[in-house]
Amino acid sequence: MLKIQNLHASIEDKDILRGINLEVKAGEVHAIMGPNGSGKSTLASVLAGREDYEVSEGEATFLGNDLLEMAPEERAREGVFLAFQYPVEIPGVSTTNFMKTAINQVREYRGQEPLDAVSFLTLMKEKMKLVDIDQSLLSRSLNEGFSGGEKKRNEIFQMAMLEPKLAILDETDSGLDIDALKIVANGVNKLKGKDNATIVVTHYQRLLDYIVPDYVHVLYKGRIVKSGTKDLALELEEKGYDWIKEEADAATA
C-alpha cells in the first residue's frame, strides 16, 4: 500500500530524514518509535504533505501512485489520514460543519453524491459512539478550548468519519491519561481491517499495549536503524533508547 524508498527531507536546510525505507501492506499495523528529534513527526508530516518540508531525494508511492506529487487534499482524498500531534484550532467552525465540508469534497472527488443532512447526521451518530464523543463537543468551534483528550478523541472521530486506507497517528498518546488512551486505542482498533493500514508514531511503548503492532521500527537521526516485532518495543521500554543509539552510532562511525 505504502512504499517509501530512500526518503530524504529537510526543513530550512536542516536535514531531518536521511534515507527512510519502509513498506506498509494492507491490514498491517506499524509502529515508528525513536528518541526525541529522531524525525518521527517529520516523517508523518512529509507523508501527509506539509509544505514546510522539502523532499530532496527518494520516493514514496501510495497504492502505486507517486504520493509526493500530490497536494495534501489529494492525498487525503486518496485515503491518507494524519491524526495531528497538535490538532489545530479553527474559531467559528464547528467540527460538524468541518466534517461535512470535508466528507462531501472527498465524495465529490470519488464521484459520489454529496451526503444529505440526514445521512450525514446518521453517519456522525454512529461514529461518535466509537470514541465516546459528545454531540455538544462537535457543535463547538473546532478544537477551540478542547482538553488534550478531547482533541485527540476528535482526531480519531474524524478518522472514523473519513474511513482512510492509511491512518498515521502522530504521537496520539502524548498528554493522554490512561482512560483517554484506552478510548482512543479502542477507537483505532475498531477501525482496523484487512483493507487498511495504520502507522503509529510514538515515543513510548504504552500505547502499543493497546494498539498491537505487527512491526516496530526505530528511527534515529533520520534513518530506521532497527526493525522488529512488538517485542522490540518492550525491550525499548525496559532498556531505553541509549543502547540503540550506541549501536547505530557505532555502525556509522
Next chain:
Amino acid sequence: MSKDDQILEEFTSKEYEHGWTIDIESEQAPKGLNEDIIRFISAKKEEPEWLLEWRLNAFRTWSEMKEPLWANVSFPSINYQDIIYYSAPKQKATPKSLDEVDPELLDTFKKLGISLEEQKRLTGVAVDAVIDSVSVATTFKDKLAELGIIFCSFSEAVKEHPELVKKYIGSVVPVSDNYYAALNSAVFSDGSFCYIPKGVRCPMELSTYFRINAANTGQFERTLIVAEEGSYVSYLEGCTAPMRDENQLHAAVVEIYVKADAEVKYSTVQNWYPGDKEGKGGIYNLVTKRGICAGDNAKLSWTQVETGSAVTWKYPSCILKGDNSSGEFYSVAVTNNYQQADTGTKMIHIGKNTKSRIVSKGVSAGKSQNSYRGQVHVMKRAEGSRNFSQCDSLLMGNNCGAHTFPYIDIENKSAQVEHEATTSKIGEDQIFYCTQRGIDEESAVALIVNGYCKEVLNQLPMEFAVEAQKLLALTLEGSVG
C-alpha cells in the same frame, strides 16, 4: 508564486456577478446641483412647502461645509456638479400590486436573487425596493397595516403621514451633522419609512433593497424608522449596483428613533459594485446611519456585512440616551483589490446603566485598506455604563492593510469599558489541517474566514445570513460551509 499566493490571486480575480445594467427608461434631472434642482426634485415629488424649505436650508448649510478628510481613505475629489441628482424609473402609475410593476424590474430582482414574488411567497419578508432613487414596490403593506405598522416609500410617507415625517426627520441626524448628511438632506429622492405603533411586535422582517442603475446618478436615499414604546422590528437592507467605469456616489442617511422598551434590529448586506481589479469604477459609499435609544430600556442593534463599494465611509451609531438602554454593532467588512473601507461605530452613553457591545471583523485582501474607526464615549451622568469592544483583523496577502482607530473617552468612574483588538493572518497550519482532511485550499480559506466572521453572521436574520454567506464566498471565492 507560492501556493497561498495563488489562491489569493484566484480570490482577487473573482468577477463581480451583479454587474449588468437594465434597460428601464428613467426620468432624470439635469446634471448639477443648485436651488433650482432642489425645487425640481421637490416639485417632481409633489412635496409640501415645509419640506422644500427644509431641503433648501440643508443645501445652504451644505454649501458652507467642507468635505471631511480625516478618514483613512483617499479618492479623487467628487465633482458635485457632474452628478445627476434625480433619476426615476419611468412608470405609468404607482403600482398597486406586483403585477403592475415593470416586469424587467422584477427580473432585476430575480437576478439579485431577491425576487419580490418569491420573497413574498416563501419567506414572508416585506420588501421595499428602491431602484436608482425611487421606491418602486412595497409588498405586504396591507397585512402590516392591520397592525398599524406603516411601511412605505419615503415619498409616500411625506404624502400620507406628513406629521410623522415632519416630527422625526432630522431628529437623529441633524442637517448640519456632516457634509454628506447635509447633501442628502438637500437632495434625497426617496427611501423607506417605517413606523411601528406602541406595543406592536412586527411579525415579519421588513426589507429594503437599494440599487443604483442609471449612469452618473447619485443615490441619496433616506430611511426613517420610528419604534414607539414597547414595539419591535427587525429591518433589513440590501444594496447592489451595476459595473460602470465611472465612480458613482451613494450618500444615504438612516435615522432610527427608538422609544422606551422598544427594540430595533437593523441589518445591512452591502454589495455595491467595488470597482474592477485595477480599481477603476465602483461606488463611493458615504453613509450616515444613526439611531437614538430615546427612552429607558430601548435597544438598538446594527449588523452589517460590507463586501462592496470602492470607498466605504460609514459609522452606524447609537445614542444611548434612555437609562438601561443598549446598543450593539456587529460588523464584517471584507475588502479586496483596491477597495478602501473606513467603518466602525459610535456608542454615546448618556443614560444610566447603558450598555454597548461592538464586534468588528475586518478581512483585507489584494491591495485593499481596511480600517476600523470607533468611538465609545461615556458621559458624566452615564452611571454604571458598560462597553465591550472586540476588533479583529484578518490579513490575506502582502499588499493590504488593516488599521484600528478606537477612541475611548470616559468621564464617569463607574464605567466599565473594555477594548480588545487583534490582527493576524490566516494560519498556514489551519489551512494544512483542512487540506489534510480532503478540503481544497480555496474552500479551506472560505471556511476559516466564515468561521472568523461567525459571531457577526449569527446576528443576521436567517434569510439574510444565507445571502451574506453567499456574498462572502463571492468576494472570497469558494463554497462556504
Next chain:
Amino acid sequence: MTQATNQNDLVGQLLAGFQKFESQLNGATGSVHSLRKKALESLDLAGLPSTKHEEYKYTNITKAIEKTFSFDTENTSTQIEPQEIEEFLIPGLDAHILVFLNGVLDPSLSRWEAEAGLEIIDLPTALKEDSEAISKHFAKYADYNRDAYVALNTGFSKDGSFITVKANSIIEKPVVLHYINVVKDGQVHNHPRNLVVVGENSHATFIESFSDVGEHESLTNSVTEIVIGQSARVDYYKLQNDKENVYHVGTTQVQQAKNSYFAAYTFTTNGAITRNNLNIDLEDEGCESHMYGLYLLNGKTHVDNHTAVDHQKPNSFSNELYKGILEDKSRGVFNGKIFVRQDAQKTNAFQSNKNILLSDQATVNTKPQLEIWADDVKCSHGCTTGQLDEEALFYLQSRGLGKDNARALLLYAFAIEVLENVKLEPVRKYLEDLISERLRKDF
C-alpha cells in the same frame, strides 16, 4: 489640519525672542543654526497645535501656555542651595549626575566620574566643536515637521547635553539628568535638548527627572534623541513628580539598529499639564522594545502620553503597558500607535492601557491605534477603564481590612504590575515609596 488661528500671537511672541537668542550664541552658529531657522519656519507655518489638531485633540497645552506664560520678560535667577538639590536625588542610586538649572547644565552641581566608554559634554560645547557625530545625528530624528513643539525646541536648541557610549562598553552607573526649574522669583521656560548615541553592543541606562523649586510656573519643552547601535541595549526612565504649576512637553525619539533592545519607563505623578511623546523607530530586524508607563493623578493634573512604535523591518517585537489611576478632576490621555510596515513581516506587537477612575470628575481618553500593512504579524491591543473591583474590595474587607486600607492595597497591586518591570532596584524602591506615600496620604 493645523489650526494656527489664536496661537498667532503666541508663536509671534516666541519667534520674536529668536533675535535675542541668536545674540546669546556669540557667533557659534555652525551647521546647526540653519537647522534652527528651518525648524522655526516650520513652526511659523504650522503654528502650535490647538485641540483641532488630531494629535492634540484632548490636550490643550497651547492655550494653557498662551494663558499662563509671558515671553516678554525672562526670569534668569537660578539661586539655589546645593542641599535643595538633594531632595530630588534618588536615594541609594550610585549614578553619574547631571544637574540642569532652567535647562542649562550646571557643572558645579553636577558630578560625574570618568567611566570607560562614556563621554558627556554639555551641548553648547558640543555644538561649538561641531564634531562629525553632531552633524551626523543632531536633530536628524525628532521630526520638527511632525510636531510643532519639536520645531520650537529645535529652533531654540542651545542647552542640554551630548552623551556618547563607545562600542562594546557596559556603562555600570546610570546617567541621571536632573532638570530643575528655579521658579522662586518668577516664571521660567526652556527647551533642553539632548543627544544620546550608544555604540554597537553596548549597554547604558539613562534617567531623566523633572522637578521645580519655587512657586511660580515653569514650562519645559524638551527633546531627547537616542540612537541605539546594533545589538546595544538602553534602559530609559522619565520621572515626573512635578508641582501643580508645571507645564511640560517632552519628546523622546529613539532609533534602534539591528538586534538592539530598548526599554522606556515613564512615571508621572503630578504637574499641571504634561505631554510626553515617545517615538520609537525599529529600523532593522530583530529589535525589541518595551514601554512601561504609570500615571497617578489627582487635583487638576492633566497627563497625556503619546507613544508610537514603527516596525519597519521583519522579526521585531514591541510590548507596551501603560496604567493610570485618576482621581479628583484629573485627566489621563493615552494614545498608542503601532505601525507595522509592509516589510515588517513576523512582527509581534502588543499594547495594553488600563485605567482606574476614582472620581466622577476624572476623565480618561484613550486611543490605542494599530496600523498594519504586513500580513504575517501578530498584533493585539487592549484597554480597560473602570473602577476598583467591588468584589475584591469586599473580599479584603471580609478578611478584616478597613475599607481605606483595602482600597489602597488594591490600587497598589494595580500599580505594581508596571513597577515589577523596573530592574534598577533603587529606582523601583523610590517609585514604590512615592506610590505608597500617595496612596496613604490620599485614601
